[in-house]
Amino acid sequence: MKMSGGVEWGLHCCVVLSGAGAPVTAAKLAELHDVSQSYLAKQLQLLSRAGLVRSTLGQSGGYVLTRAANEITVLDVVEAIDGVQPAFRCTEVRQRGPMAVPAERCDTPCPIARTMDSADRVWRESLRRVTIADLIADVNRTTPPEILAGAREWLRA
Numbered sequence: 001m002k003m004s005g006g007v008e009w010g011l012h013c014c015v016v017l018s019g020a021g022a023p024v025t026a027a028k029l030a031e032l033h034d035v036s037q038s039y040l041a042k043q044l045q046l047l048s049r050a051g052l053v054r055s056t057l058g059q060s061g062g063y064v065l066t067r068a069a070n071e072i073t074v075l076d077v078v079e080a081i082d083g084v085q086p087a088f089r090c091t092e093v094r095q096r097g098p099m100a101v102p103a104e105r106c107d108t109p110c111p112i113a114r115t116m117d118s119a120d121r122v123w124r125e126s127l128r129r130v131t132i133a134d135l136i137a138d139v140n141r142t143t144p145p146e147i148l149a150g151a152r153e154w155l156r157a
Contacts (some may be wrong), residue, residue: 003078003081003082003155004081004082006039006042006046006081006082006115007048007077007081007082009033009035009039009040009043010043010044010046010080010081011074011077011132011135012033012067013029013033013040013043013044013053013063013134014053014065014069014072014077014135015049015135015136015139016029016032016151016155017029017053017063017064017065017067018065018132018133018136019136019152020064020152020155021152021156022060022156023055023056023060023062023063023064024060024062024063024064024155025061025062026040026041026044026062026063027071028062028155029044032151032154035105037084039062043103044063045080046080046081047077047080047081049080050076050079051066051096052063052065052066052067052072052076052080053066054102056067065132068133069131069133069136070079070131070133070134071131071133072126072131072132073127073128073129073130073131073132073144074128074131074132075124076128077132078127083107086116086117086120087090087101087123088113088118088119088120088122088143090109090110090112090116092106092110093110094106099106100156114134119126130144131143
């Protein structure tokens, strides 16, 4: 399973927005993460379309989360950025070639499709159990307090 880089940036933005205390511009988020503003703006638009963030206008405008951090899951962000399609798409290989199984005899998914579907369900359930609030708690536990304080101050500047 390969996710786009946008998922990582989207998750980081959600973590930052949850503790910012005020709207944060796309430019400020891009500078904080040292990524192109146009690239990050695309990820923020996807998050906005999914209803996870919204932009506010005006002098102090920027992006904010639309719900509490404990109500947004990692899976919400993954699906907002990369879509909801399963990672594996069965093309019915067993119905091809010289030993092809007739379509009418393929009335259940093949073992490979079942295995991949099961893995996809487990993976999604795992991401559904982790919220932005969980990520924030981990960041707070593993990041030196002075770095966190510096980041909050930098965001207010």
